[in-house]
Amino acid sequence: MGFCKWFLLAFLCVLAVDDGGLLLLSNGGVTSSFVRNEEKSIDMPFDSDVFRVPSGYNAPQQVHITQGDHVGKAVIVSWVTVDEPGSSTVLYWPQDGTQKDQATGQITTYKYYNYTSGYIHHCTLHNLEFNTKYYYEVGIDHTTRTFWFVTPPAVGPDVAYTFGIIGDLGQTYDSNITLTHYEMNPIKGESVLYVGDLSYADHYPYHDNRRWDSWARFVERSVAYQPWIWTAGNHELDYDPSFGENKPFKPFLHRYHVPFEASRSTEPLWYSIKRASAYIIVLSSYSAYGTYTPQYMWLMEELPKVNRSETPWLIVLMHSPWYNSNTYHYMEGETMRVMFEPWFVQYKVDVVFAGHVHAYERSNRISNVAYNIVNGKCTPVFDQNAPVYITIGDGGNIEGLATIMTEPQPNYSAFREASFGHATMEIKNRTHAYYSWHRNSDGYAVKSDSVVFFNRYWYPKNESAIET
Numbered sequence: 001m002g003f004c005k006w007f008l009l010a011f012l013c014v015l016a017v018d019d020g021g022l023l024l025l026s027n028g029g030v031t032s033s034f035v036r037n038e039e040k041s042i043d044m045p046f047d048s049d050v051f052r053v054p055s056g057y058n059a060p061q062q063v064h065i066t067q068g069d070h071v072g073k074a075v076i077v078s079w080v081t082v083d084e085p086g087s088s089t090v091l092y093w094p095q096d097g098t099q100k101d102q103a104t105g106q107i108t109t110y111k112y113y114n115y116t117s118g119y120i121h122h123c124t125l126h127n128l129e130f131n132t133k134y135y136y137e138v139g140i141d142h143t144t145r146t147f148w149f150v151t152p153p154a155v156g157p158d159v160a161y162t163f164g165i166i167g168d169l170g171q172t173y174d175s176n177i178t179l180t181h182y183e184m185n186p187i188k189g190e191s192v193l194y195v196g197d198l199s200y201a202d203h204y205p206y207h208d209n210r211r212w213d214s215w216a217r218f219v220e221r222s223v224a225y226q227p228w229i230w231t232a233g234n235h236e237l238d239y240d241p242s243f244g245e246n247k248p249f250k251p252f253l254h255r256y257h258v259p260f261e262a263s264r265s266t267e268p269l270w271y272s273i274k275r276a277s278a279y280i281i282v283l284s285s286y287s288a289y290g291t292y293t294p295q296y297m298w299l300m301e302e303l304p305k306v307n308r309s310e311t312p313w314l315i316v317l318m319h320s321p322w323y324n325s326n327t328y329h330y331m332e333g334e335t336m337r338v339m340f341e342p343w344f345v346q347y348k349v350d351v352v353f354a355g356h357v358h359a360y361e362r363s364n365r366i367s368n369v370a371y372n373i374v375n376g377k378c379t380p381v382f383d384q385n386a387p388v389y390i391t392i393g394d395g396g397n398i399e400g401l402a403t404i405m406t407e408p409q410p411n412y413s414a415f416r417e418a419s420f421g422h423a424t425m426e427i428k429n430r431t432h433a434y435y436s437w438h439r440n441s442d443g444y445a446v447k448s449d450s451v452v453f454f455n456r457y458w459y460p461k462n463e464s465a466i467e468t
């Protein structure tokens with residue numbers, strides 16, 4: 001589908017596009033008026049096909065992988081057994097290899113109110129070859145299951161690589177459509193940048209943690225085969241002193257391990273990885289970030305380490321967006337923006353992905369760093385050194401869409417729409433990356449919002465006149 005030349009139109013007008021939807025144009029950008037299904041999002045019941053427990057005694061379930069080191073030569077494999085602890089060993093072998101290697105992980109469990117978790121296994125496979133397909137087998141000694149993954153190419157400046165981006169997925173029928181669209185997209189994501197809010201178990205009385213288990217069974221069909229890079233959202237907090245749960249992030253931290261020590265972070269809630277030509281920094285909107293806090297000190301030391309000759313693309317993931325023109329969660333990201341935005345502009349971050357708001361929005365390259373409380377410069381200005389901010393909390397969770405936007409659309413907002421979907425970012429080389437958002441209501445191959453990102457370090461040209 002050709003994207004209309006909205007950038008040529010300076011005045012408010014309405015333009016028909018060929019998918020039957022409408023684009024409302026103003027000098028503040030595009031508010032899509034695509035007509036979508038406004039039905040409430042409903043969680044899939046426990047007996048749904050997507051939550052099926054694998055058969056066999058002590059069969060491993062909820063299998064998921066993520067990057068296990070700083071450069072992509074290690075993978076963390078995680079799974080749950082329920083009948084007995086069983087073995088934490090993973091057997092793995094390259095597609096063309098005959099010899100099986102093995103690694104042994106660790107088991108953890110936790111209690112949450114009156115819920116007791118299964119045996120949660122985490123095992124890191126080290127010293128993998130780049131760009132290689134590996135098979136791996138879990139459940140040794142009882143029911144075994146075999147999966148595979150492909151390691152990323154070695155880190156380098158012109159390495160092509162495609163990320164999927166998903167946020168706020170939950171476990172509704174809409175969540176299932178989002179995941180299916182990601183899987184069926186002809187643009188093949190090789191790993192997922194996940195911007196927080198996973199299971200929404202906390203929507204249930206006493207945060208019914210069986211919904212953490214069902215969510216992990218639901219997404220296994222993707223995350224057992226390609227790494228998802230985890231970011232913590234507010235629904236990972238699971239903090240509720242009213243029934244004695246005082247330790248934030250307890251279920252999330254037991255279930256999802258990340259390679260935070262590899263980037264000298266002291267907490268799993270903020271860390272970085274390199275993957276192909278990208279340097280990815282994950283931040284925590286729900287941990288302290290004020291001056292002198294561990295997250296602040298870590299990021300201050302982290303940003304100067306990014307070598308754009310090695311990893312040209314600097315991407316930041318966080319849950320709560322800094323720029324959001326939806327009325328939902330309006331300005332919730334403001335305090336973190338105040339702390340970190342000057343660094344993002346100084347170090348020329350290419351793109352920031354956030355979730356939290358259950359709608360889609362893409363900003364222009366803007367910054368608000370000139371404002372100092374007394375000078376009155378409190379309006380964001382266009383700034384070619386600044387990131388594009390993308391809100392993609394539209395995975396399809398139980399809370400439904402956030403449909404009420406601030407009007408008129410502010411000029412920092414380039415495109416916004418309240419629909420479920422996912423995005424892809426195809427890095428081509430050190431200068432160009434093709435980005436697109438795919439709404440669930442369209443066919444698998446349709447791009448609903450597309451832009452070519454020009455790298456801020458290697459090719460810092462104005463992107464706003466690019467037609468895709």
Ligand SMILES: *[C@@H]1O[C@H](CO)[C@@H](O)[C@H](O)[C@H]1NC(C)=O
Nearest residue numbers: 112113114115116205206208
């Ligand atoms: C936990 O407590 C809730 C509320 O009292 C109850 O409905 C549920 O059956 C209990 N679950 C277990 C495993 O005891």
Ligand SMILES: *[C@@H]1O[C@H](CO)[C@@H](O)[C@H](O)[C@H]1NC(C)=O
Nearest residue numbers: 044048049050173176177180
């Ligand atoms: C979820 O989506 C998959 C793939 O499209 C489909 O096979 C399955 O039946 C769906 N399940 C539910 C509960 O919607």
Ligand SMILES: *[C@@H]1O[C@H](CO)[C@@H](O)[C@H](O)[C@H]1NC(C)=O
Nearest residue numbers: 156157306307308309310311
């Ligand atoms: C940055 O990366 C390039 C390419 O790998 C390398 O040649 C250069 O030495 C690195 N610079 C620093 C400061 O490490």
Ligand SMILES: *[C@@H]1O[C@H](CO)[C@@H](O)[C@H](O)[C@H]1NC(C)=O
Nearest residue numbers: 027379380381382410411412
């Ligand atoms: C953006 O809008 C603000 C008002 O909200 C205005 O002050 C500013 O001049 C506009 N910037 C541009 C470049 O149009």
Ligand SMILES: *[C@@H]1O[C@H](CO)[C@@H](O)[C@H](O)[C@H]1NC(C)=O
Nearest residue numbers: 158427428429430431432433
């Ligand atoms: C980078 O990729 C873009 C898009 O595919 C292409 O137009 C450009 O020529 C490439 N640059 C180099 C140096 O190969």
Ligand SMILES: *[C@@H]1O[C@H](CO)[C@@H](O)[C@H](O)[C@H]1NC(C)=O
Nearest residue numbers: 007382383384462463464465
């Ligand atoms: C970028 O291009 C747009 C549209 O052509 C224009 O309005 C804007 O002023 C340009 N910005 C810069 C910084 O050149």
Ligand SMILES: [Fe+2]
Nearest residue numbers: 197233234356
């Ligand atoms: Fe959220």
